[in-house]
Amino acid sequence: MTIGNGRGNGVAPVKLTAKDFKSDQEVRWCPGCGDYAILSAVQGFMPSLGIPRERIVFVSGIGCSSRFPYYMNTYGMHSIHGRAPAIATGLAVTRRDLSVWVITGDGDALSIGGNHLIHALRRNVNLKILLFNNQIYGLTKGQYSPTSERGKITKSTPMGSLDHPFNPVSVALGAEATFVARSIDSDRGHLTEVLRKAAAHRGTAFVEVYQNCNIFNDGAFDELKEADTRADHQIRLEHGQPIRFGADGEKGVRLTEEARVEIVDVADVGVEGLLVHDEHRKEPSLAFMLSRLAHSTHKPTPIGVFRDVDRPVYDELMAEQLEAAAAKQGRGDLAKLLYGGDTWRLG
Amino acid sequence: MTKPVQVLDRVTIRFAGDSGDGMQLTGDRFTSETAAFGNDLSTLPDFPAEIRAPAGSIAGVSGFQLHFADHDILTPGDAPDVLVAMNPAALRANIGDLPKGATLIVNIDAFTARNLDKVGYAANPLEDGSLGDYAVHGVGLTSMTLEALKGFDISKKEAERAKNMFALGLMSWLYHRPTEATVAFLERKFAARPLIAKANVTAFKAGYNFGETTEVFAVSYEVKPAKLRPGTYRNISGNLALSYGLIAASQLSGLPLFLGAYPITPASDILHELSKHKAFGVRTFQAEDEIAGVGAALGAAFGGSLGVTTSSGPGIALKAETIGLAVSLELPLLVIDIQRSGPSTGMPTKTEQADLLQVMFGRNGEAPVPVVAACTPSDCFHAAVEAARIALKYRTPVVLLSDGYLANGSEPWLLPDVADLPEIPVAFATEPNHDGEFWPYLRDEATLARPWAVPGTPGLEHRIGGLEKADGTGNISYDPDNHDRMVRLRAAKVAGIAADIAPLEVDGQEGARLLVLGWGSTYGPIGAAIRLVRASGGKVAQAHLRHLNPFPANLGEVLRRYDKVLIPEMNLGQLRMLVRSQFLVDAIGLNRVRGLPFKAEELAGAIAGLLDEGVGT
Numbered sequence: 001m002t003i004g005n006g007r008g009n010g011v012a013p014v015k016l017t018a019k020d021f022k023s024d025q026e027v028r029w030c031p032g033c034g035d036y037a038i039l040s041a042v043q044g045f046m047p048s049l050g051i052p053r054e055r056i057v058f059v060s061g062i063g064c065s066s067r068f069p070y071y072m073n074t075y076g077m078h079s080i081h082g083r084a085p086a087i088a089t090g091l092a093v094t095r096r097d098l099s100v101w102v103i104t105g106d107g108d109a110l111s112i113g114g115n116h117l118i119h120a121l122r123r124n125v126n127l128k129i130l131l132f133n134n135q136i137y138g139l140t141k142g143q144y145s146p147t148s149e150r151g152k153i154t155k156s157t158p159m160g161s162l163d164h165p166f167n168p169v170s171v172a173l174g175a176e177a178t179f180v181a182r183s184i185d186s187d188r189g190h191l192t193e194v195l196r197k198a199a200a201h202r203g204t205a206f207v208e209v210y211q212n213c214n215i216f217n218d219g220a221f222d223e224l225k226e227a228d229t230r231a232d233h234q235i236r237l238e239h240g241q242p243i244r245f246g247a248d249g250e251k252g253v254r255l256t257e258e259a260r261v262e263i264v265d266v267a268d269v270g271v272e273g274l275l276v277h278d279e280h281r282k283e284p285s286l287a288f289m290l291s292r293l294a295h296s297t298h299k300p301t302p303i304g305v306f307r308d309v310d311r312p313v314y315d316e317l318m319a320e321q322l323e324a325a326a327a328k329q330g331r332g333d334l335a336k337l338l339y340g341g342d343t344w345r346l347g
Numbered sequence: 348m349t350k351p352v353q354v355l356d357r358v359t360i361r362f363a364g365d366s367g368d369g370m371q372l373t374g375d376r377f378t379s380e381t382a383a384f385g386n387d388l389s390t391l392p393d394f395p396a397e398i399r400a401p402a403g404s405i406a407g408v409s410g411f412q413l414h415f416a417d418h419d420i421l422t423p424g425d426a427p428d429v430l431v432a433m434n435p436a437a438l439r440a441n442i443g444d445l446p447k448g449a450t451l452i453v454n455i456d457a458f459t460a461r462n463l464d465k466v467g468y469a470a471n472p473l474e475d476g477s478l479g480d481y482a483v484h485g486v487g488l489t490s491m492t493l494e495a496l497k498g499f500d501i502s503k504k505e506a507e508r509a510k511n512m513f514a515l516g517l518m519s520w521l522y523h524r525p526t527e528a529t530v531a532f533l534e535r536k537f538a539a540r541p542l543i544a545k546a547n548v549t550a551f552k553a554g555y556n557f558g559e560t561t562e563v564f565a566v567s568y569e570v571k572p573a574k575l576r577p578g579t580y581r582n583i584s585g586n587l588a589l590s591y592g593l594i595a596a597s598q599l600s601g602l603p604l605f606l607g608a609y610p611i612t613p614a615s616d617i618l619h620e621l622s623k624h625k626a627f628g629v630r631t632f633q634a635e636d637e638i639a640g641v642g643a644a645l646g647a648a649f650g651g652s653l654g655v656t657t658s659s660g661p662g663i664a665l666k667a668e669t670i671g672l673a674v675s676l677e678l679p680l681l682v683i684d685i686q687r688s689g690p691s692t693g694m695p696t697k698t699e700q701a702d703l704l705q706v707m708f709g710r711n712g713e714a715p716v717p718v719v720a721a722c723t724p725s726d727c728f729h730a731a732v733e734a735a736r737i738a739l740k741y742r743t744p745v746v747l748l749s750d751g752y753l754a755n756g757s758e759p760w761l762l763p764d765v766a767d768l769p770e771i772p773v774a775f776a777t778e779p780n781h782d783g784e785f786w787p788y789l790r791d792e793a794t795l796a797r798p799w800a801v802p803g804t805p806g807l808e809h810r811i812g813g814l815e816k817a818d819g820t821g822n823i824s825y826d827p828d829n830h831d832r833m834v835r836l837r838a839a840k841v842a843g844i845a846a847d848i849a850p851l852e853v854d855g856q857e858g859a860r861l862l863v864l865g866w867g868s869t870y871g872p873i874g875a876a877i878r879l880v881r882a883s884g885g886k887v888a889q890a891h892l893r894h895l896n897p898f899p900a901n902l903g904e905v906l907r908r909y910d911k912v913l914i915p916e917m918n919l920g921q922l923r924m925l926v927r928s929q930f931l932v933d934a935i936g937l938n939r940v941r942g943l944p945f946k947a948e949e950l951a952g953a954i955a956g957l958l959d960e961g962v963g964t
Contacts, residue, residue, distance in 0.1 A: 023810070025810075025822065025823075052805065053808050054802065054803055054804055054805045054806070054807070054808055055802070055803055057802045059646070062813075069810050069812070070810050070812070070823065072810075073808055074808050075802035075808050075809065075810070076809075076810035076811070076812075077646075077649060077676070077810070077811055077812060078810065078811070078812025078813065078814065079642075079672060079812065079813065080668050080669060080671075080672050080813055083638060083639070083642045083668075083669065086607075086634065086635075086638065086639035086642030086643050086646070087642045087643065087645055087646035087649075088646055089632070089639070089642075089643050089646060090605060090607055090632070090642065090643030090644055090645065090646025090647040090648075090649075090650075090652075090654065091646035091647060091649055091650045091802075092646075093605075093630060093632065093643075093647075094603065094605050094630060094646075094647040094650050094651075094652045095650040095651070095801075095802065095803065097803060098650070098802055098803065115635055115636060115639070116635065116638075116639055116642070119634075119635035119639065318630060321625055322625045322626075322628060322630065324625075325624075325625035325626040326625070326626045326628075328626075329626040330626065331626060331627075332594070332598075332624060332626045332627030332628070332629075334594065334595055334598045334765050335765040337591060337594065337624070337627075338581075338591060338595075338762050338763070338765065339579060339581075339762055341581045341582075341583075342379060342382070342383065342528065342581060342582070343579050343580060343581045343762070344382065344383055344385060344579070344580050344581075345577075345578070345579050345580070346385065346572075346575055346576070346577050346578060346580060347576070347577020347578065
């Protein structure tokens with residue numbers, strides 16, 4: 001029960017199709033919700049893993065996104081608000097033969113469950129965490145969320161919200177997550193590529209997906225998505241490439257002498273003056289700076305893989321300790337344990 | 348010259364000193380010597396929550412009480428016959444518990460003007476005659492330890508620290524305890540620092556020899572070995588027994604043990620202990636908080652492990668929502684509550700049994716959970732096995748209640764034969780169960796338990812969650828009748844466990860019209876009180892509950908057999924409330940929440956009082 005490497009391995013690859021991953025349950029998100037596109041992308045990408053369905057588990061918390069497991073024909077648990085990373089940790093460390101995915105939202109992961117998220121990330125348990133960020137509470141009908149911009153007018157903030165928002169990628173990098181990426185619900189090609197890399201990562205992979213809530217926060221990511229604006233707003237990070245964007249690649253990102261990152265015109269600095277993206281850089285500070293480039297999704301915003309580094313994986317280390325103990329002491333023997341202290345005999 | 352030896356049938360000794368004086372270690376060693384000698388015994392450690400309270404202060408006094416006898420005993424003793432006080436604070440904090448005529452052994456070196464002043468003694472009690480009711484032996488424990496270690500190349504502070512071993516040596520002589528094991532223990536404990544090991548052994552032996560030669564003690568005492576049931580014994584504390592019980596349950600069920608826990612007094616020792624047993628395949632996970640601890644345990648249970656979380660009252664409050672999820676998921680989960688004084692942070696190192704109603708009802712919705720309680724330190728082993736059996740068989744979270752008194756107290760344990768332990772058979776679902784489909788909520792007709800299909804099983808892929816499920820298929824359902832049915836099914840499943848647990852046994856007595864009913868750690872004090880009452884001619888029956896939810900099937904019938912029912916509890920009447928509401932029996936409460944176990948005398952007094960009122964005459 002504990003073979004494999006936590007990516008569903010240990011069995012021969014199987015050939016499945018997207019249809020195999022659709023459950024018999026009617027999908028009940030609002031018509032037009034960005035969750036449909038993500039579900040479709042995940043179901044479409046799953047067969048490429050070659051993992052049999054029974055080795056895949058989706059665990060979610062509470063919120064619109066957390067209905068996700070019901071629609072996947074795999075094993076799944078729809079748990080309680082914010083706790084999915086903790087529950088999934090218990091499953092992943094005891095069942096390394098499984099591929100365990102956490103589906104969460106901005107409120108679930110960053111408000112009520114913030115503690116579990118950061119600790120899962122720092123431990124580097126073999127989990128793939130997909131955070132659907134729509135910058136609003138949908139299921140409770142439209143209160144601001146921990147990723148909503150300050151001043152947001154909502155049902156609970158008629159004069160505008162007061163708190164400064166989290167940038168989920170910055171939070172993940174601050175927690176020293178070993179894999180951190182961002183994608184967009186409607187960009188199936190990009191999302192699929194990011195998911196593929198997340199699945200291949202050893203340890204915790206964190207993927208923020210910008211997801212449109214067309215009922216309570218419609219258009220939050222429009223500049224990043226619309227045909228006429230996206231070239232100027234999407235800063236697509238590609239490993240080993242200078243960071244460039246704009247319709248003709250006329251803009252870019254450079255590292256200044258004061259060790260800041262800033263957006264520049266390529267004409268001013270030349271391609272050789274641009275920062276070359278290195279997702280495998282051990283030190284997370286530069287990735288963190290990139291995550292701080294945009295303070296609003298209405299401004300140019302990096303997407304893609306911010307960080308992908310190797311670090312010992314929690315469940316592998318735990319398994320090694322168990323094996324080392326058994327090798328040193330021999331397999332546990334209950335009678336020996338009970339009768340092993342200072343004992344005495346009567347009669 | 349050999350000194351006269353006086354034979355006693357039982358003695359209660361209390362060691363008391365500063366938190367830094369090593370009183371717990373001293374008590375533990377004296378206990379081990381006593382166990383090896385073959386006495387029956389019971390211990391009560393009593394220490395402050397502060398790791399290093401101000402030296403010499405009342406708040407910093409740490410105590411360890413040990414009761415040992417030549418017959419079987421049930422409690423750590425109501426009041427000490429002997430108090431060893433390492434400083435004025437220890438004397439001041441404990442003198443009130445000492446009956447007249449008790450023996451007092453005092454470290455006179457610590458009775459300085461400054462130390463006396465610190466705890467508010469205007470005059471030295473050793474000199475002002477205020478201790479006239481006691482047999483006081485003033486001993487220069489510190490100075491004699493320093494003298495004994497004069498030739499050692501260690502600091503004065505290090506030498507002084509060995510004074511607890513001098514005291515232990517003296518007490519070992521006074522009560523004829525074997526000493527070899529303590530010497531071996533010290534050599535093992537300080538293996539990395541041979542000089543310190545040698546200094547401690549020297550101080551220990553010096554204390555022993557001082558007893559033999561000094562005129563301070565004219566007689567020594569002997570408590571003969573007890574005639575207990577034949578078998579192999581070891582001394583064990585509740586938390587250690589509980590840890591072993593969990594490992595046993597894992598072995599008996601063939602499921603790997605997973606513990607998710609956050610450190611909390613007085614439960615942390617279970618986490619410490621289980622973390623040593625990786626060779627048994629035990630995985631311990633120190634979680635980021637209490638909620639993650641139970642969450643990870645539930646995740647592990649979903650994957651087919653024996654999932655366990657350990658905590659105390661405040662942590663159990665935080666876990667409530669996840670326990671409710673486990674009720675809804677119908678997965679096995681062990682929730683262990685080592686109760687302590689509340690509310691809120693309360694008194695973390697002091698005992699209480701006031702979480703019963705919390706674990707019974709502290710969740711949203713109708714969320715019934717079986718509750719099992721341990722009654723003595725060694726019983727924690729068997730209670731853990733029983734709690735695991737119920738959880739695995741009925742696919743339900745089960746709460747196991749222990750408390751600070753059981754957790755840290757110890758007693759000799761007649762070791763069970765491993766072959767005699769109950770089997771815990773577990774069968775995972777492997778095949779579809781309904782027309783070629785898998786229905787995760789299609790129940791076993793006898794137990795009402797649902798099938799447990801673990802991820803990795805081909806063809807049984809399914810989704811479960813905290814939303815209400817349709818009976819059978821497990822699909823989300825908001826149907827009113829279905830919800831009513833599911834609520835009743837979950838309740839019936841837990842209630843049905845009553846048919847699968849031992850009936851309540853009554854220790855009756857011909858003509859008794861009063862029943863004393865207890866649960867948990869009051870077992871020892873109630874038993875001792877019953878003996879006292881019967882010895883003076885009172886007629887009284889006793890019964891003790893292992894299962895608090897569901898109750899044993901015969902409880903109602905037992906209650907109705909008696910004119911009066913007395914329920915002593917270390918709370919304000921929680922079992923009494925349950926008994927009254929379920930059986931309409933007007934039980935009488937005897938309630939103390941002092942952070943300490945009941946004294947047998949006070950219980951016996953209350954029982955005798957009820958008998959005097961004319962129960963059943």
